[in-house]
Amino acid sequence: MTACRVCGTYIASPTYEVPAPALTSIMTLLDAPTRVFVCADCGHAQSDDIPDIQAFYDTGYRISLNSEDHDQxxxxxxxxxxxxxxxxxxxxxxxxxxxxxxxxxxxxxxxxxxxxxxxxxxxxxxxxxxxxxxxxxxxxxxxxxxxxxxxxxxxxxxxxxxxxxxxxxxxxxxxxxxxxxxxxxxxxxxxxxxxxxxxxxxxxxxxxxxxxxxxxxxxxxxxxxxxxxxxxxxxxxxxxxxxxxxxxxxxxxxxxxETTAPAAAATDAAKKAHEICAFWDQASETLKGGAERYARRKVAIYGAGFYGSWIYGRIGEAVDVVAFLDRNENMKGAMHFGIPVLPPEDLPAEAEALFVGLNPLKARAAIAAQPWLQRAGLDHVWL
Ligand SMILES: [Zn+2]
The missing domain is CATH 3.40.50.150 (Vaccinia Virus protein VP39)
Known part of the structure; x- marks a missing residue:
């Protein structure tokens, strides 16, 4: 049980709950579960407090600090x-x-x-x-x-x-x-x-x-x-x-x-939040299956952004991730979680599966447009 951060209503149980690790907005993994609660009264969705929040923002959270010109x-x-x-x-x-x-x-x-x-x-x-x-x-x-x-x-x-x-x-x-x-x-x-x-x-x-x-x-x-x-x-x-x-x-x-938002708007927002949580539940299950299927075998992850990093957090211990593939020129040659980030056409030959870490609404079209990702014997795992 938790209290809504906006309206104070008690929310009995989480709508979404997955075990550690959790992924932060700056692509670091936290040893904590992820839980999302949805408030039916005001349409707010919220996650648990993160451990040691003050130190995280004081010294741990450095967005766009690396160079004067770095910007998203x-x-x-x-x-x-x-x-x-x-x-x-x-x-x-x-x-x-x-x-x-x-x-x-x-x-x-x-x-x-x-x-x-x-x-x-x-x-x-x-x-x-x-x-x-x-x-x-x-x-x-x-x-x-x-x-x-x-x-x-x-x-x-x-x-x-x-x-x-x-x-x-x-x-x-x-x-x-x-x-x-x-x-x-x-x-x-x-x-x-x-x-x-x-x-x-x-x-x-x-x-x-x-x-x-x-x-x-x-x-x-x-x-x-x-x-x-x-x-x-x-x-x-x-x-x-x-x-x-x-x-x-x-x-x-x-x-x-007057603090009361129209009830219909709050209900719609809560419904939408439940749908999104259901998507992430499904994605967790899919990755669990994928990690079992490719246990200790070589795979690549498409996308070094949020979705790809999230996939890594769920499968990284079970499988052997040989590369992240990303089109972003700025990431070329970078390491992400100690794994090289490569242009998609450099997909390593030994990879048996490609876990696709893109916005699911756009993922299939983006992968279909790249012939080097259609290699015979390469399995695609979708969120
Ligand atoms: Zn609320």
Whole structure:
């Protein structure tokens, strides 16, 4: 039994439960089971707390820290033009926010704050502030955020009720108490100030349900409920501009807000969450069978991203994984869990089976398009 992180309702039993290892969003394995609980009352889905959460974010979680230019690719256009994730986030944030001239804006859970930095390039009048629960990122803030506008571990008391805008990109999915987090943000905003945040949309990206350090898997219904409980009025929920994510704009209000989301919306969200959990249950069973069939034999995994890493976590001890195959040029020559990442056409001849670690909605077409993966005697194992 557990309490819903959004509405507090008791949830009797998990909808999804698999034994260790669990996989984190930064592709590390944790020695802990994965359990997902679905709240029928508000449509929220949630995972268990991860062990030693503070140390994980303080020193263990270093996203995009390796080089100044490292960024995740958001999209590649037909002509080969690459859009990076933080460029897209910055443009989208500027479009969703109606920022007054000289607005004070705080990036809360900023990490390197690339999104805010890019916003200030487009809007030099903005007054940027940053906060994170780690000091790892301070070097990335130097030169464009004034010293007095930087905070680590705790927020200065005199920042309260001052900001025109607080934004938080891909942070709230990680926090154990999302409503408490939103209340803290509200305290930092001036009355009428705006909160912009992004979180994964599990319905648009089912892989999110199995990410161990994503403690929250929001639906539109649970977002509305959480914001109302924290003293915000929802202004916009955009789940199309960034596929697989919600971008949400809300306003700090002084009067109480009705917290009850429409029952039908919560019921639909809970139903969708159950379907996604059923998919992962099925995938676990499939891999159990695959691992038994190929015990101690040589196999390859297609995809070194989340799905492929998740497969590795389930079969890596039972079979001999000789390679990850991945089309991503940036991964060429890399090692993942101590195993080489190769271009797909370099599939090692000794591999007897290929475990396909791609979004299941796109997997079959992607594999069918590559003749070198159709070798006689090579078995495909699908999620
Ligand atoms: Zn709930």
């Amino acid at each position: 690719i958001f999209a590649v256009a037909a002509d080969g033009t690459i859009t990076y994730r933080t460029d897209h986030q910055a443009a989208l944030s500027l479009r969703l926010l109606e920022l007054p001239k000289n607005a004070s804006i705080l990036d809360y859970g900023a990490a390197k704050a690339d999104t805010l930095r890019k916003m200030t390039v487009a809007r030099s009048d903005l007054r940027p502030h940053v906060f994170d629960v780690s000091s790892d990122y301070a070097a990335a803030w130097q030169g464009w955020v004034p010293e007095a506008a930087q905070a680590t571990y705790s927020v200065p008391e005199n920042w309260k009720r001052t900001f025109d805008v607080v934004m938080s990109h891909f942070v709230i999915e990680h926090v154990a108490d999302p409503v408490g987090f939103m209340r803290d943000v509200r305290d930092l905003l001036r009355p009428g100030g705006t909160f912009l945040f992004s979180v994964p949309d599990v319905a648009g990206n089912p892989g999110d349900m199995a990410v161990a350090d994503h403690l929250n898997h929001f639906s539109q219904a649970s977002i509305s409920h959480a914001l109302a409980s924290a003293g915000f009025e929802v202004q916009a929920v955009d789940n199309t501009s960034f596929p697989g994510a919600f971008f949400v704009v809300a306003r700090r209000v002084e009067e109480a807000v």
